[in-house]
Amino acid sequence: TDTLLNDTLAAWDRDNLLHPTTHTSNHANGTTPGRIITGGKGVYVSDRDGNQFLDAFAALYCVNVGYGRTEVADAISEQAQKLSYFHAFAGHGNEPAIKLAKMVMDRAPDHMARVYFGLSGSDANETNVKLAWHYNILRGKPEKRKIISRWRAYHGSGLVSGSMTGLAAYHARFHLPLDGFLHTHCPHYLRRPDRDMTEAQHLDFLITELEAMIMDEGPETICAFIGEPAMGTGGLMPPPDGYWARVQEVLDRHDILLIADEVVTGFGRTGSMFGSQHYGLRPDFMTIAKGLTSAYAPLSGSIISQRVFDVLMQGSEDFGALAHGWTYSAHPLGAAAGIATLDLVDNLSLLENARDNGAYLQQALKDAVGDHPNVAEVRGVGLMVAVEFMKDPAAHEWFAPMTVGPQISEAMTRLGVIARAMPEGNIVGFAPPLSITRDEIDIVAKALRAATHEVL
Ligand code: PLP
Numbered sequence: 001t002d003t004l005l006n007d008t009l010a011a012w013d014r015d016n017l018l019h020p021t022t023h024t025s026n027h028a029n030g031t032t033p034g035r036i037i038t039g040g041k042g043v044y045v046s047d048r049d050g051n052q053f054l055d056a057f058a059a060l061y062c063v064n065v066g067y068g069r070t071e072v073a074d075a076i077s078e079q080a081q082k083l084s085y086f087h088a089f090a091g092h093g094n095e096p097a098i099k100l101a102k103m104v105m106d107r108a109p110d111h112m113a114r115v116y117f118g119l120s121g122s123d124a125n126e127t128n129v130k131l132a133w134h135y136n137i138l139r140g141k142p143e144k145r146k147i148i149s150r151w152r153a154y155h156g157s158g159l160v161s162g163s164m165t166g167l168a169a170y171h172a173r174f175h176l177p178l179d180g181f182l183h184t185h186c187p188h189y190l191r192r193p194d195r196d197m198t199e200a201q202h203l204d205f206l207i208t209e210l211e212a213m214i215m216d217e218g219p220e221t222i223c224a225f226i227g228e229p230a231m232g233t234g235g236l237m238p239p240p241d242g243y244w245a246r247v248q249e250v251l252d253r254h255d256i257l258l259i260a261d262e263v264v265t266g267f268g269r270t271g272s273m274f275g276s277q278h279y280g281l282r283p284d285f286m287t288i289a290k291g292l293t294s295a296y297a298p299l300s301g302s303i304i305s306q307r308v309f310d311v312l313m314q315g316s317e318d319f320g321a322l323a324h325g326w327t328y329s330a331h332p333l334g335a336a337a338g339i340a341t342l343d344l345v346d347n348l349s350l351l352e353n354a355r356d357n358g359a360y361l362q363q364a365l366k367d368a369v370g371d372h373p374n375v376a377e378v379r380g381v382g383l384m385v386a387v388e389f390m391k392d393p394a395a396h397e398w399f400a401p402m403t404v405g406p407q408i409s410e411a412m413t414r415l416g417v418i419a420r421a422m423p424e425g426n427i428v429g430f431a432p433p434l435s436i437t438r439d440e441i442d443i444v445a446k447a448l449r450a451a452t453h454e455v456l
Contacts, residue, residue, distance in 0.1 A: 229275025
């Protein structure tokens, strides 16, 4: 029977599968949610027990076109039957990867020149750092290799990408960050280091800190600065007004590359195609993943600028092949999923939807809980929105990390809505499929209100 099968699956799960980002002993003793998800349609997913959830976080802000799109599933299936795989080494090509590269470059800012496909956001960031190092080595500046990122950033879980991530839990007990990976303050006013700072003073502080770090370390040692145009996992925090223009000015003055990590912001989540366009960044590298295929298949990319590409081109004439390749780089099934996804983003006007319904979502959440005494902020851009809870917002007093945030998220799940408790805070995050409707948003807001009043 189903119950028997469920018990068997749960036991097999405990006995065989080591889960990512999971409390291992809680999972073993059955106190993680441990849901086995079996289906998805639109913004809804269902589990083996027959429960349905409105997924207001698009899994991990990746299923941007929504679940159950036959256009994407069919594209993968047709490609698998035609050619499931051939490698892209030594210049070999496959049709979907070439077509998708063209579609990506048509959408990227004009000064970007090529895209290198990988599998995950983490490996794309490893590629970015390796290519940035390679660029400086080819320019005769091998000592220019340090990387600056921000606290509360998330750039992945690899050794290099995990070093750039600025969340303590991803460093502790892993010998991270590696040498030469530095972090500046998180650009979020609520998290200003001094309560009495004005917003203008806070912005000055961030820029002064960056410049001081560069001068202390020596500009000749700094290779790149990496940032999410609007921070995601650290708490869905849009940057302060004017932040990126001033960061860019500092970087340009010291010949430091900018890596825009667009894994979350890419392909429409902010309401623009890329966060770089939304906030006027001029990156040398852009990291893409998640929305590229709506996670129907794994695929990521590193988009590189013309000036970086020119040096790589010259280098290959002098030194030979680029010795950096994953077996699955430019995998045709991921690429087929990417083409179908980007077509849907256009055909369903998902950028406009992210813009319009993002504003609607933010307002609906404000209407639902904005007047609650523990709500410090309802913030966001496009369809990435967060509600942050504090013990006493006026006194700038925080709750202990990961207390009420997870409780509210769990209460919402009991009400049938998935919203994510973001790490190291009390932040409930919303990043639904870009196809979400206003009626569905009303359900999300209602659940947030009920859950907030249940917990607080
Ligand atoms: N960069 C950002 C901004 C992300 O949000 C993530 C994942 O959430 C990554 C990189 C890492 O991507 P992946 O989990 O596919 O390795």
